């Protein structure tokens with residue numbers, strides 16, 4: 001298979017030259033080009049990019065930060081930095097960020113193709129080494145944390161319904177991790193009876209791999225969502241350290257495309273670890289002054305941690321509540337755009353909790369369910385495909401298929 005290369009370069013001429021050079025090689029395929037650094041990570045997964053040719057002066061993102069993000073998020077994707085000068089400082093920074101090579105422009109054909117070849121072969125060895133039997137890599141995977149500094153604002157409601165929705169509609173392996181280590185409640189909200197919780201991992205931590213991890217997960221039968229449930233007793237919480245959380249998230253990435261993390265409002269170190277490891281943080285807020293005040297502080301903290309605006313998305317819950325604060329007031333007060341809205345629906349939300357059935361399943365046609373489904377499409381990077389009707393049709397179609405499946409099992413295949 002040819003190496004799939006993405007050209008990310010500020011100069012149009014340079015992109016054309018590189019494309020010409022690379023297209024001469026039968027074992028290299030240029031899959032796309034861009035001049036916008038902010039676009040690069042989003043292209044890697046869908047285009048199955050093996051190597052990014054990254055101009056150090058690309059606009060839209062700092063090339064070093066971008067390199068670090070790519071190599072962490074896509075360990076089997078290589079980055080070659082191209083630069084107008086051999087600047088030792090930047091070279092060192094690039095290598096530390098995980099770049100595979102640093103080439104100085106103007107580039108010669110053999111130098112460039114030689115570098116791509118070498119890196120591609122090395123990455124191929126990494127892929128087969130990590131994956132027994134040389135299976136296709138299931139990465140990229142996406143970790144999404146639902147966080148709010150405020151309790152009772154709807155984090156678990158969002159995490160549970162989002163997890164179920166992703167499991168159903170993406171057709172990809174999806175897992176929900178309850179990091180409310182003292183008072184986790186997603187098992188109640190999903191009405192599942194876990195045999196084991198996150199606490200059971202501790203004595204087996206050294207052997208923990210993707211296979212062993214499965215034995216700690218509980219399946220939600222209606223959606224196929226896997227759940228790592230919080231400890232049954234609050235005193236176990238202390239045994240779950242930052243290291244444990246890191247290891248769990250890392251191992252889950254090997255098998256799960258979507259990892260949804262429900263967090264407590266207290267910003268303990270394990271919560272911060274999850275936020276650090278997340279590709280996306282859904283920062284949940286509400287139309288009340290206390291929530292807004294706390295959200296502002298959380299946003300400032302995340303900016304200090306250098307989380308990008310792409311990573312931290314503000315979600316307004318109970319957005320239609322009539323409380324004398326408008327959506328515009330919120331955006332202005334927080335100086336941050338709101339990405340998604342969830343309307344208030346006490347009847348549906350509360351019945352759903354009481355009955356242990358997520359409302360995206362029990363009341364799929366309601367606005368509150370549709371608002372979560374829209375967030376799921378955003379997480380999948382398929383926002384443009386979202387229309388409530390399409391989503392419903394897809395759901396009904398899969399239900400029909402499921403029924404047909406059962407009929408076929410019962411009565412033999414269709415005549």
Ligand SMILES: Nc1ncnc2c1ncn2[C@@H]1O[C@H](COP(=O)(O)OP(=O)(O)O)[C@@H](O)[C@H]1O
Nearest residue numbers: 151152153154155156157318343344345346349
């Ligand atoms: N949009 C909403 N409309 C109505 N009730 C909601 C909404 N969001 C959350 N709730 C209710 O608020 C309560 C607290 O939500 P929960 O998800 O447990 O909050 P958190 O996890 O942030 O502490 C639950 O009873 C939930 O059903």
Ligand SMILES: [Mg+2]
Nearest residue numbers: 155156180185
């Ligand atoms: Mg909660």
